Amino acid sequence: MSFKKTILIVLLFLSVRGFSQEVSDTVSVNKDTLVTKLIVGYKIIPPFVMEENGCLSGVSIDLWETIAEELGCVFEYRKYKQSEMQKLLSDVEAGKINISINPTTVTSERIEKVDFSQPFYMSSLAVAVPLVESNQITGLISNIFSWNFLTAVFVLIVILLIFGIFIWLIENKVNRQQFRHGIKGIGDGVWWAATTMTTVGYGDLSPKSFVGRLFGIIWMFTAIIVISGLTGSIAASLTTHQIKSTVNSVSDLNNLSVGTIKGTSSEEFLLRNNIHNFNNNFETVEQAMDALADGKIDAFVYDEPLLRYYISANEKYENLTVIDKRFSVDYISFSMKKNDKLLPEINKALISELEKISWLGVLHKYQLAK
Numbered sequence: 001m002s003f004k005k006t007i008l009i010v011l012l013f014l015s016v017r018g019f020s021q022e023v024s025d026t027v028s029v030n031k032d033t034l035v036t037k038l039i040v041g042y043k044i045i046p047p048f049v050m051e052e053n054g055c056l057s058g059v060s061i062d063l064w065e066t067i068a069e070e071l072g073c074v075f076e077y078r079k080y081k082q083s084e085m086q087k088l089l090s091d092v093e094a095g096k097i098n099i100s101i102n103p104t105t106v107t108s109e110r111i112e113k114v115d116f117s118q119p120f121y122m123s124s125l126a127v128a129v130p131l132v133e134s135n136q137i138t139g140l141i142s143n144i145f146s147w148n149f150l151t152a153v154f155v156l157i158v159i160l161l162i163f164g165i166f167i168w169l170i171e172n173k174v175n176r177q178q179f180r181h182g183i184k185g186i187g188d189g190v191w192w193a194a195t196t197m198t199t200v201g202y203g204d205l206s207p208k209s210f211v212g213r214l215f216g217i218i219w220m221f222t223a224i225i226v227i228s229g230l231t232g233s234i235a236a237s238l239t240t241h242q243i244k245s246t247v248n249s250v251s252d253l254n255n256l257s258v259g260t261i262k263g264t265s266s267e268e269f270l271l272r273n274n275i276h277n278f279n280n281n282f283e284t285v286e287q288a289m290d291a292l293a294d295g296k297i298d299a300f301v302y303d304e305p306l307l308r309y310y311i312s313a314n315e316k317y318e319n320l321t322v323i324d325k326r327f328s329v330d331y332i333s334f335s336m337k338k339n340d341k342l343l344p345e346i347n348k349a350l351i352s353e354l355e356k357i358s359w360l361g362v363l364h365k366y367q368l369a370k
Contacts, residue, residue, distance in 0.1 A: 037074045037075060037076065038068075038073055038074065038075035038076075038098040038099060038342075039075070039076060039078050039096075039097040039098050039099075040064065040075045040076065040077050040078065040097065040098065040099055040100075040101055041077075041078050041080060041088050041091060041092065041097040041099070041100040041101070041102065042056075042060070042061075042077060042078075042079060042080065042100065042101050042102050043079065043080040043081065043082055043084060043085065043088060043102055044079075044082060045082075045102060045103060045285070045306070046058065046306070046309055046310070046313070047059060047305075047306075047309050047366040047367060047368060048060040048061075048102070048103040048332075048366075049061060049101070049102065049103075056077065058366060059103070059120075059121070059362060059363070059366050059368060060101045060102065060103055060334075061101070062362050062365075063101075063120060063350070063353060063362070064099075064101045064334070066349075066353055067346060067349040067350055067353065070349045070352070070353075071345055071346070071349055075098075078097055080102075082283055082284040083283035083284070085102075085261075085263045085264065086263045088100055088102060089104070089110065089113070089114060089335065092114050092335050092336060092337060093113045093114050093337065093338070094337075095337045098336065098337070098340070098342070099334055099335070099336050099342075099346070100334060100335045100336075101334050102334075102335075103121065103332045104116070104332065104333055104334070104335045105123070105264075105265035105303075105330045105331070105332060106119065106330070106331045106332075106333055107265055107268060109268065110335070113338075114335045114336065114337065114338060115335070115336050115337065115338050115339070115340060115343055116333040116334070116335055116336075117333045117334040117335075117336070117343065117346055117347055117350055118333065118347045118350050118351055118354075119331035119332055119333045120332060120333065120334075120350060120354060121305075121331075121332040121363075121368070122329060122330070122331060122332070123303045123304060123305055123329075123330040123331075123332055124303075124304050124326040124327065124328060124329050124330060125265070125266055125269055125301060125302070125303065125304065125326065125327045125328050125330065126301075126302070126303075126304035126307055126322050126323065126325065126326055126327070127247050127253075127299045127300070127301055127322070127323045127325065127327075128289070128292060128299065128300045128302070128307045128311070128320050128321065128322050128323075129247075129292070129298065129299050129300075129320070129321060129322075129323055130292060130293070130295065130298075130319055130320055130321075131319050131320065131321050152229075156226065159226060160190050160193045160194055160197070161190060163189075163193040163219050163222075164186060164187075164188075164189030164190030164191070164192065164193045164194075165186055165189055165190075166189070166215060167179070167189045167192055167193065167207060167212060167215060167216070167219070168185045168186050168188065168189035170207065170209060170211050170212045170215055171189075171207050171208065171209060171212045172185055174208060174209045174212075175207065175208040175209065175212070178204075178205045178206070178208075179192075179205070188205055191205060192205040192206070192207075193219060193223075196216065196219055196220060196223060197219075197223035197226060197227055198227065247299065247323050247325055248325065250273045250275065250327060251273075253270070253275045253277075253278075253299065253301070254275060254277060256277075256298035256299045257277070257279070257296075257297045257298045257299070258270070258275065258277065258278040258279065258297065258298065258299050258300070258301055259278065259279045259280075259282055259288045259291055259292065259297040259299070259300045259301070260278050260279075260280050260282070260288070260300070260301045260302060261280065261282055261283070261284075261285065261288065261302065262280040262281070262282070262283075264302070265303075265330060266301045266302050266303070267280055269301070269327065269328055270301060278301070279291075279297060285302065285306060285310060286310075288300045288302070289310055289314075289317055289320070290316075292320060293316060293317055293319065293320060301327075303330065304322060304326065305368050307322050308322055308367075309366075309367060309368075312367065334346070334350075
């Protein structure tokens with residue numbers, strides 16, 4: 001056999017072997033796209049990705065496995081440590097993994113390095129702070145003399161005065177025995193309005209005319225609404241918990257010892273808003289929440305749904321709360337390498353899932369439905 005023929009046979013053998021290997025390692029996606037077995041990266045971040053006894057669950061897991069089944073993708077999971085968020089994104093950028101199903105916040109900095117799927121959840125940054133026990137009597141006295149409470153009492157007196165004057169004007173001429181002349185008669189009207197509102201109804205004063213009784217019916221129903229609001233104010237005054245620190249604006253964070261997770265969108269948010277007194281030495285959410293519960297930091301800035309989930313799911317965080325103040329809207333997505341040809345197919349399947357009523361069931365299942 002000549003040397004040329006030998007070389008030709010070897011090259012033919014290698015090409016056939018390479019072709020057979022390529023086909024065996026590929027799967028069809030919608031019959032027109034061939035991709036190798038996907039490597040899917042994740043790290044534990046409840047309630048999006050959770051692990052129990054080696055089994056994965058969570059919003060991201062349920063969504064991805066539904067998409068993969070629809071597209072007919074073969075894949076395997078690759079787990080990253082809690083502190084490896086940057087490594088996870090770097091591996092996506094370098095193509096070492098095909099997709100990260102970690103709930104990743106879309107930011108202007110990240111979008112220059114990787115591509116993102118259509119957002120599947122809208123979140124926001126919030127602040128978790130400790131609750132502090134307060135003495136019930138002290139708290140009640142403090143709230144009674146608070147501006148809000150005194151304002152509510154003033155409004156109530158004005159309402160009683162208005163309705164008292166109206167009933168006096170109606171009844172004064174036809175029922176002068178009960179609704180007397182002058183300032184005393186106005187007092188009679190206010191007394192009637194007060195006893196009617198509180199449903200005491202002593203019966204010493206009552207309208208006699210048709211117009212007066214019709215007005216009385218209107219006041220009875222109005223009084224139900226008024227007394228309900230007053231009861232709510234009193235109940236709020238008797239509460240035994242108060243938020244330790246109030247954060248009404250981003251600048252208020254400068255007055256607190258703030259914690260966040262390094263390499264996250266919450267850290268980027270703090271830096272963009274010139275908040276530099278924060279502690280980013282926490283590798284996990286649990287570490288930061290523990291520090292907050294132990295009084296080592298005053299506040300923890302992170303994604304609102306995750307903060308609420310950790311507080312509701314762990315008894316050790318029962319003395320923490322999330323301030324009812326949101327700072328920024330975040331869009332949560334999967335991430336992939338730039339210009340990955342599979343992204344349009346994933347987006348199509350993802351949007352299809354979000355349009356189904358079953359998606360709301362997934363959010364309810366993991367306590368994320370709003």
